[in-house]
Amino acid sequence: MRRQxxxxxxxxxxxxxxxxxxxxRAWNPGxxxxxxxxxxxxxxxxxxxxxxxxxxxxxILDMFPYPSGAGLHVGHPxxxxxxxILARYRRARGCNVLHPMGWDAFGLPAExxxxxxxxxxxxxxEENIAVFKRQIQSLxxxxxxSREIDTTDPHYFKWTQWIFLKLYNSWFNPAxxxxxxxxxxxxxxxxxxxxxxxxxxxxxxxLAYVTEAPVWWCEELGxxxxxxxxIDGKSEVGGFPVVRRPMRQWMLRITxxxxxxxxxxxxxxxxxxxxxxxxxxIGRSEGAEVVFPLAEGGQAITVFTTRxxxxxxxxxxxxxxxxxxxxxITTEAQRAAVSAYKTxxxxxxxxxxxxxxxxxxxxxxxxYAVNPVNNEKIPIWIADYVLAxxxxxxxxxxxAHDARDFEFARxxxxxxxxVVEAPGGQESIGFLGDGTSVNSDFLSGLPTPEAxxxxxxxxxxxxxxxxxxxxxxxxxxxxxxxxxxxxxxxxWRREEGGPPRHEALDESKLPLxxxxxxxxxxTSTGEPPLARASEWVNLPDGSVRETNTxxxxxxxxxxxLRFTDxxxxxxxCGSEAEAYWxxxxxxxxxxxxxxxxxxxxxxxAVLHLLYARFWHNVLFDLGYVSTSExxxxxxxxxxxxxEDGQKMSKSRGNVVNPDDILREYGADAFRLYxxxxxxxxxxxxxxxKGVEGVYRFLGRVWRLFVDEESxxxxxxxxxxxxxxxxxxxxxxRLGASVRSTSPTRVQLKALHSCIKKVTxxxxxxxxxxxxxALMIFVNEAITWETKPVAILRDFLILLQPFAPxxxxxxxxxxxxxxxTDGTIAYEQWPKYDTALLIEExxxxxxxxxxxxxxxxxxxxKATQAEIKASALAAEKIQAFIQGxxxxxxxxxxxxxxxxxx
RNA sequence: GCCGGAGUGGCGAAAUGGCAGACGCACAGGACUUAAAAUCCUGGGUUCGUAACAGAACGUGCGGGUUCGAGUCCCGCCUCCGGCACCA
Numbered sequence: 001m002r003r004q005x006x007x008x009x010x011x012x013x014x015x016x017x018x019x020x021x022x023x024x025r026a027w028n029p030g031x032x033x034x035x036x037x038x039x040x041x042x043x044x045x046x047x048x049x050x051x052x053x054x055x056x057x058x059x060i061l062d063m064f065p066y067p068s069g070a071g072l073h074v075g076h077p078x079x080x081x082x083x084x085i086l087a088r089y090r091r092a093r094g095c096n097v098l099h100p101m102g103w104d105a106f107g108l109p110a111e112x113x114x115x116x117x118x119x120x121x122x123x124x125x126e127e128n129i130a131v132f133k134r135q136i137q138s139l140x141x142x143x144x145x146s147r148e149i150d151t152t153d154p155h156y157f158k159w160t161q162w163i164f165l166k167l168y169n170s171w172f173n174p175a176x177x178x179x180x181x182x183x184x185x186x187x188x189x190x191x192x193x194x195x196x197x198x199x200x201x202x203x204x205x206x207l208a209y210v211t212e213a214p215v216w217w218c219e220e221l222g223x224x225x226x227x228x229x230x231i232d233g234k235s236e237v238g239g240f241p242v243v244r245r246p247m248r249q250w251m252l253r254i255t256x257x258x259x260x261x262x263x264x265x266x267x268x269x270x271x272x273x274x275x276x277x278x279x280x281x282i283g284r285s286e287g288a289e290v291v292f293p294l295a296e297g298g299q300a301i302t303v304f305t306t307r308x309x310x311x312x313x314x315x316x317x318x319x320x321x322x323x324x325x326x327x328x329i330t331t332e333a334q335r336a337a338v339s340a341y342k343t344x345x346x347x348x349x350x351x352x353x354x355x356x357x358x359x360x361x362x363x364x365x366x367x368y369a370v371n372p373v374n375n376e377k378i379p380i381w382i383a384d385y386v387l388a389x390x391x392x393x394x395x396x397x398x399x400a401h402d403a404r405d406f407e408f409a410r411x412x413x414x415x416x417x418x419v420v421e422a423p424g425g426q427e428s429i430g431f432l433g434d435g436t437s438v439n440s441d442f443l444s445g446l447p448t449p450e451a452x453x454x455x456x457x458x459x460x461x462x463x464x465x466x467x468x469x470x471x472x473x474x475x476x477x478x479x480x481x482x483x484x485x486x487x488x489x490x491x492w493r494r495e496e497g498g499p500p501r502h503e504a505l506d507e508s509k510l511p512l513x514x515x516x517x518x519x520x521x522x523t524s525t526g527e528p529p530l531a532r533a534s535e536w537v538n539l540p541d542g543s544v545r546e547t548n549t550x551x552x553x554x555x556x557x558x559x560x561l562r563f564t565d566x567x568x569x570x571x572x573c574g575s576e577a578e579a580y581w582x583x584x585x586x587x588x589x590x591x592x593x594x595x596x597x598x599x600x601x602x603x604x605a606v607l608h609l610l611y612a613r614f615w616h617n618v619l620f621d622l623g624y625v626s627t628s629e630x631x632x633x634x635x636x637x638x639x640x641x642x643e644d645g646q647k648m649s650k651s652r653g654n655v656v657n658p659d660d661i662l663r664e665y666g667a668d669a670f671r672l673y674x675x676x677x678x679x680x681x682x683x684x685x686x687x688x689k690g691v692e693g694v695y696r697f698l699g700r701v702w703r704l705f706v707d708e709e710s711x712x713x714x715x716x717x718x719x720x721x722x723x724x725x726x727x728x729x730x731x732x733r734l735g736a737s738v739r740s741t742s743p744t745r746v747q748l749k750a751l752h753s754c755i756k757k758v759t760x761x762x763x764x765x766x767x768x769x770x771x772x773a774l775m776i777f778v779n780e781a782i783t784w785e786t787k788p789v790a791i792l793r794d795f796l797i798l799l800q801p802f803a804p805x806x807x808x809x810x811x812x813x814x815x816x817x818x819x820t821d822g823t824i825a826y827e828q829w830p831k832y833d834t835a836l837l838i839e840e841x842x843x844x845x846x847x848x849x850x851x852x853x854x855x856x857x858x859x860x861k862a863t864q865a866e867i868k869a870s871a872l873a874a875e876k877i878q879a880f881i882q883g884x885x886x887x888x889x890x891x892x893x894x895x896x897x898x899x900x901x
Numbered sequence: 902g903c904c905g906g907a908g909u910g911g912c913g914a915a916a917u918g919g920c921a922g923a924c925g926c927a928c929a930g931g932a933c934u935u936a937a938a939a940u941c942c943u944g945g946g947u948u949c950g951u952a953a954c955a956g957a958a959c960g961u962g963c964g965g966g967u968u969c970g971a972g973u974c975c976c977g978c979c980u981c982c983g984g985c986a987c988c989a
Contacts, residue, residue: 002939273905273984280904280985287989305989318989360987385987395989403902404987472988602983676925678914682907683982690913693925696940703940769915772924779924845920850970852920890969895919900969 004699006714007666009726011805015140023823024142026098028565028577029054042826043094051580058095059581060087061560061631063600063608064102064149066552067128068109072135073648074656074674074686079599079637081671082680082767084141086597088801089762091142092829098581099142100563102149103129106157107552108221108237111484114520121484121520125152135658140667140804142825147566151555152484156562158511159572160554161489163615164208165504166622168490171205172256179256179621182206199501207253207618208478210502215477217245222522223481224249226551227474228281228607247526250479250488250548254614258282258471260628261613267593269633271681274605281606283472288456290396290465292317294329295368295377301325304391304470307398308459309451311373312440313419314396315409317380318362321345322388329380331366338363338382345384360385360408371396372464373455374441383408391470400429420448476611478551481528483520485549487512493543502546514549556608557615560595560630572624583626593627599680602636609634635765638682640674645685656686668803669695675767675802697775698806701799704782705792705810707733734813735787743788748836750780751791755832758798767802774799789814794830846871847898848880856897864891871897 018024027033029051033040040046043055060083065076080101087099103125110121110128129150136143149156170179185205187193193201203209216225220240224247229236254261262282265275287306294300301317319326321342330338341363362383369380385404386395399409399416406429409416420435422428434448442458443451459465479488489505489512505512515536520529530547531537537545558572564581565573584593609631616630641647642654649655661670672694678684710733717728743751754777761770777795781787793814800807804825811824838860844867846854854876858867868889871877877899884901891897 004939271905276905277984283985283988285988303989307989383987385989387988390988397989402989404989407987470988472985605984676913682914684913687913687926689926697925699940768913769924772915775924843920847920847970850919850968855920888969890919892919892970896970898919898969 004695005702005806006729006732007668007698007805009724009729010809011140011667013726013729014805014808015137017808017821018140018142018823018825019145021821021823022146023825024099024144025146026100026144027054027096028574029580030576038823038826039091039096042828051576054580055094055096057098057581057596058087058090059098059560059564059595059597060090061099061563061595061598062101063598063604064104064556064559065132066104066107066109067125067132069113069124069128069131070650071131072658074658074661075601075640075648077136077139077658077670078640078674078680079601080136080139080141081674082635082637082765083597083599084139084671085675085767085801086762086765087142088804088825089829091825092797092800092827094828097142098147098563099144100147100149100566101136101141101143101145102147102559102563103132103151104552104556104559105129105150105152106485106550106555108482108484111482111520114484118518122152125484138662138667139658139671142804147563149559149562149566151559154511154513155569157486157555159562160486160550160558161505161510161512162507162572163558163619164486164550164554165489165507166624167252167615167618168206168208168504170207170618170622171202172207172253174256177260179207179618181622196498203502207256209251209253210248211251212246212248213251214244214246215249216242217247217526218242219524222524222526224477224479224526226477226553228476228610229551245526249477250546252476252478252614254476254611255471255473257614257617258284258473260617261610264613264617264629268629268631270631271634271636274602274609274634274636277605278610281473281610284469285471286467286469288452288459288465289392289468290372290459292369292372292378292396294380295370297329299325299328301369301380301394302392302465303394303396304468305396307401307452308455308465309437309440309443309446309448310398310401310419311371311396311455312437312443313398313400313417314371314378315399315415315417316378316397317369318386318395318397318405318408319365319380319382320386320388320393321382321384323382323393326365326382329365329367334364334366338365341382348384360404360411362408362412364412372459372462379414381408381412389474390472401432403430403432406430476614478554479548480551481522481526482549483514483517483529485551486554487514487530487549488546490546491539491543492546500544512545553608553611557612558619560598560612561619561625578624579626582630594630594632596632598631598634599637600634601639635680637680638678638684640677641683641685643686643688648686656688661688661691665691665695666698666805668806669698672698672771672802676771678768680765680767694771697778698803700778700782701803701806701810704778704787705734705738705813707735729809732813737785738787738789738792738814740789741786743791745836747781747784747788747791748833749839750777751794751830752832752836754798755794755830756834756837759829759832762801771802774802796824797827797830800824800827842894844871844894845896846874846877847896848877849900850898853877853880864893867891867893867897871899 030048032048033045035046062080062083087097090097105125110124113124114121151157169182171182171185173180182202185202187198188201216230218225218235218240221235225235225242230242233242234240235242262279262284265278285306287304288308289302289304290308292301360383362381365380365382367380368377371378397405399405399414400418401420416429417439418429419438419440420431421438422431422435437443437446437451443454446454456467489510490502491505492500492502494500515530515533517529517533519532522529528547537547561573561578565577568574582594612630616625617628619625620628642652644654646652646654669691673691676694710731714728714731717731754773757773758770796807796811808824812822815822840860841857842860843855843857845852846856854874856870856874858870868891881899881901886899886901888900
């Protein structure tokens with residue numbers, strides 16, 4: 001196909017220009033802005049400017065990529081293009097825009113590649129970054145590359161480790177609802193606390209703590225994983241099986257923030273579905289703990305229930321097979337059966353336990369408990385449908401009003417008692433909703449919500465239970481047995497005779513670099529590979545380094561903060577920079593708290609987005625940041641499918657490589673197509689034919705401006721010299737129809753309706769319809785005999801965010817055919833004038849009984865009565881209303897007329 | 902099962918309760934060309950109807966409802982996508 005316009009020369013030319021001129025450099029408060037920089041020129045700034053002197057900030061962030069060996073994928077640039085368009089738009093609107101990019105480069109693939117090839121992950125990572133960077137830069141994004149971040153850079157992870165130490169040295173004070181320095185933790189008091197006991201107490205309250213607990217172990221990956229990284233009993237990365245295994249691990253106390261993370265969602269502008277995913281993951285449920293004394297032996301079992309109002313219906317209890325009391329309470333007669341069941345359950349993977357065992361299983365322990373409300377003796381069973389990890393690991397079973405208990409009771413022939421009547425008054429075993437309590441002594445007759453309140457206060461009065469809240473959220477398993485991650489800034493020291501104790505590495509020793517290793521392979525015992533570096537591990541003073549590393553999420557938990565002040569060596573980011581870019585107060589010039597706009601994939605809904613919010617809340621509590629929520633507005637871009645409508649994958653062979661598209665159609669066409677495909681959030685299939693469509697549009701834009709003859713000369717020169725000469729672009733002249741004349745009313749109307757539509761659509765993230773408005777303008781403008789420069793210039797400003805290279809080139813030509821400097825990037829976004837949009841006459845559809853029958857032309861200023869008269873008089877309408885009584889005539893000015901007969 | 906989101910031409914899609922299908926792809930016809938490509942112009946929801954116009958009926962997953970008027974609002978279903986899933 002013949003090239004529509006010389007994008008192969010135009011695009012690199014302008015990218016070099018932007019790079020050399022630092023066009024997209026974002027300026028921090030207090031930074032010296034060169035007088036000649038277009039940002040300074042636009043805003044009349046010179047030299048050092050403080051936060052108050054700078055224009056309003058706008059922080060537009062992409063989820064930074066993991067630079068994989070496969071290179072960029074057409075899905076990556078979708079979000080990046082959307083943010084770039086908005087960044088360019090905000091610049092034109094006069095904002096100081098922060099639009100950065102970086103690399104989330106610690107991670108498994110680089111390490112696995114290292115294991116296979118023996119090449120150091122550092123090397124692979126650097127190579128992959130180079131590929132990603134070249135590809136991303138070839139799209140003409142207006143990133144401030146001076147702020148580039150690499151999470152594996154010691155200058156960066158020094159601060160990741162530093163934040164970890166802040167977590168380590170803090171506790172969550174339930175009284176204030178905030179994280180506070182560990183030094184402020186009151187001692188438990190009461191008697192003589194040995195230093196040993198005090199230390200243990202402190203360690204048990206830290207936000208980063210060590211615990212020995214069953215954790216997800218992935219044999220194939222040779223590491224443990226967080227709950228969030230396990231999907232259907234398989235690892236999120238690679239889909240390998242995982243098993244529960246007790247191991248000593250580092251945890252972060254995210255559960256302390258469950259309520260804060262829930263409440264924070266109310267303050268931010270995220271899609272309802274995404275908020276819902278986070279709410280579900282946190283899984284708050286209100287209920288009560290109820291204490292059931294054992295019939296013998298004086299001990300008691302505490303259960304959690306969301307339906308304490310059904311307490312009278314509890315006819316048996318179930319403990320999870322792993323429950324602490326199982327051994328104690330099991331009777332001799334049942335011991336064999338109980339141990340057999342426990343063994344059977346232990347053998348099953350979690351996958352089998354949940355998916356395969358639809359049919360309930362369980363065993364009677366032989367023991368009985370006493371129902372605290374009616375002193376009834378009820379049997380205690382164990383069953384694997386009760387999870388050890390939720391609530392107290394034990395339940396009261398109310399088979400009449402719980403589907404699972406019902407199924408279990410039917411199978412094992414346990415009694416059921418109806419205690420809730422459905423609203424219809426129908427007695428119904430198996431009714432699960434809210435109704436009226438029955439057969440429940442002092443609760444009988446009460447509607448469910450009131451019964452819940454009454455039983456809760458009854459339990460509290462009698463000391464038999466209390467209202468409580470439970471969460472599905474578990475603490476965050478934070479250590480990994482890998483090489484390619486941030487080492488923990490932690491030492492282990494053994495006092496004489498005592499157990500080894502962890503302590504923080506001194507901040508002055510940061511960054512703690514990983515040791516040099518040649519064997520990165522994981523071990524099957526769970527011993528991290530760092531343990532092989534004995535010189536690194538064992539310090540001269542006898543202390544030993546922690547050998548676990550942090551998970552990949554660590555680096556992405558705070559990178560957006562680093563972007564505000566990337567080169568700061570004294571602090572994770574300067575407080576003035578943080579306040580300006582992240583704040584809303586006097587220091588912060590923005591309107592919204594935190595990052596103004598964050599765009600990325602939905603796959604991080606309960607991983608990165610929850611973890612980062614957690615860290616940010618902690619940093620906020622400790623006074624390091626200005627807002628409690630990091631990301632004000634968040635948009636998830638939809639997945640791009642292959643041309644066959646299937647998810648792109650190597651095995652399907654339907655992967656589209658951006659490099660191929662760029663070579664053939666250029667970056668502007670690529671950008672435009674990705675935005676024209678449909679709404680940003682939707683899942684949509686790729687269609688290379690569609691790229692040709694927008695490419696043709698760009699060709700039409702080109703022909704709107706340039707002189708055909710000069711272009712032919714230019715091409716002949718190119719062919720003759722056999723080279724791609726950028727300077728030859730100077731040969732291309734503007735067309736003769738492009739003149740500095742005053743625009744006609746028709747021309748103004750075309751321009752201003754385009755300005756209106758594009759502006760409104762950009763505010764609402766409707767890129768596809770904004771582009772269609774640009775197309776409509778060009779389709780009309782190309783027919784004009786005279787094209788006024790003033791109109792074309794404004795059009796280019798509208799086009800610039802979408803197709804920046806072409807817009808720059810044509811804009812330069814409008815100024816001066818041989819211009820080699822100046823940028824359109826900071827040109828003022830045009831304003832539309834509504835007065836220019838109004839036509840003198842308007843065509844109005846006329847309906848009879850809601851059906852379109854005719855159209856009339858009326859003056860724009862016509863009154864309702866005039867419109868009505870003219871509608872009734874219309875010839876075709878006459879035929880429909882003849883001989884009928886007109887019941888009503890509805891006139892919607894500017895819209896339509898409907899005649900009801 | 903529960904919670905989100907979505908169903909509109911051959912395809913991607915558009916429509917503050919007010920002319921359904923803007924814009925684009927693909928397709929068809931025409932102009933230009935020795936020819937092709939590129940470009941430019943024209944056409945198009947379906948059915949009926951006409952020599953051709955005209956015209957009519959139907960049409961936004963299905964069934965109801967509200968309204969002068971429903972793709973849009975309400976009720977009840979179906980299908981697809983995403984998330985959660987023995988969470989007491």
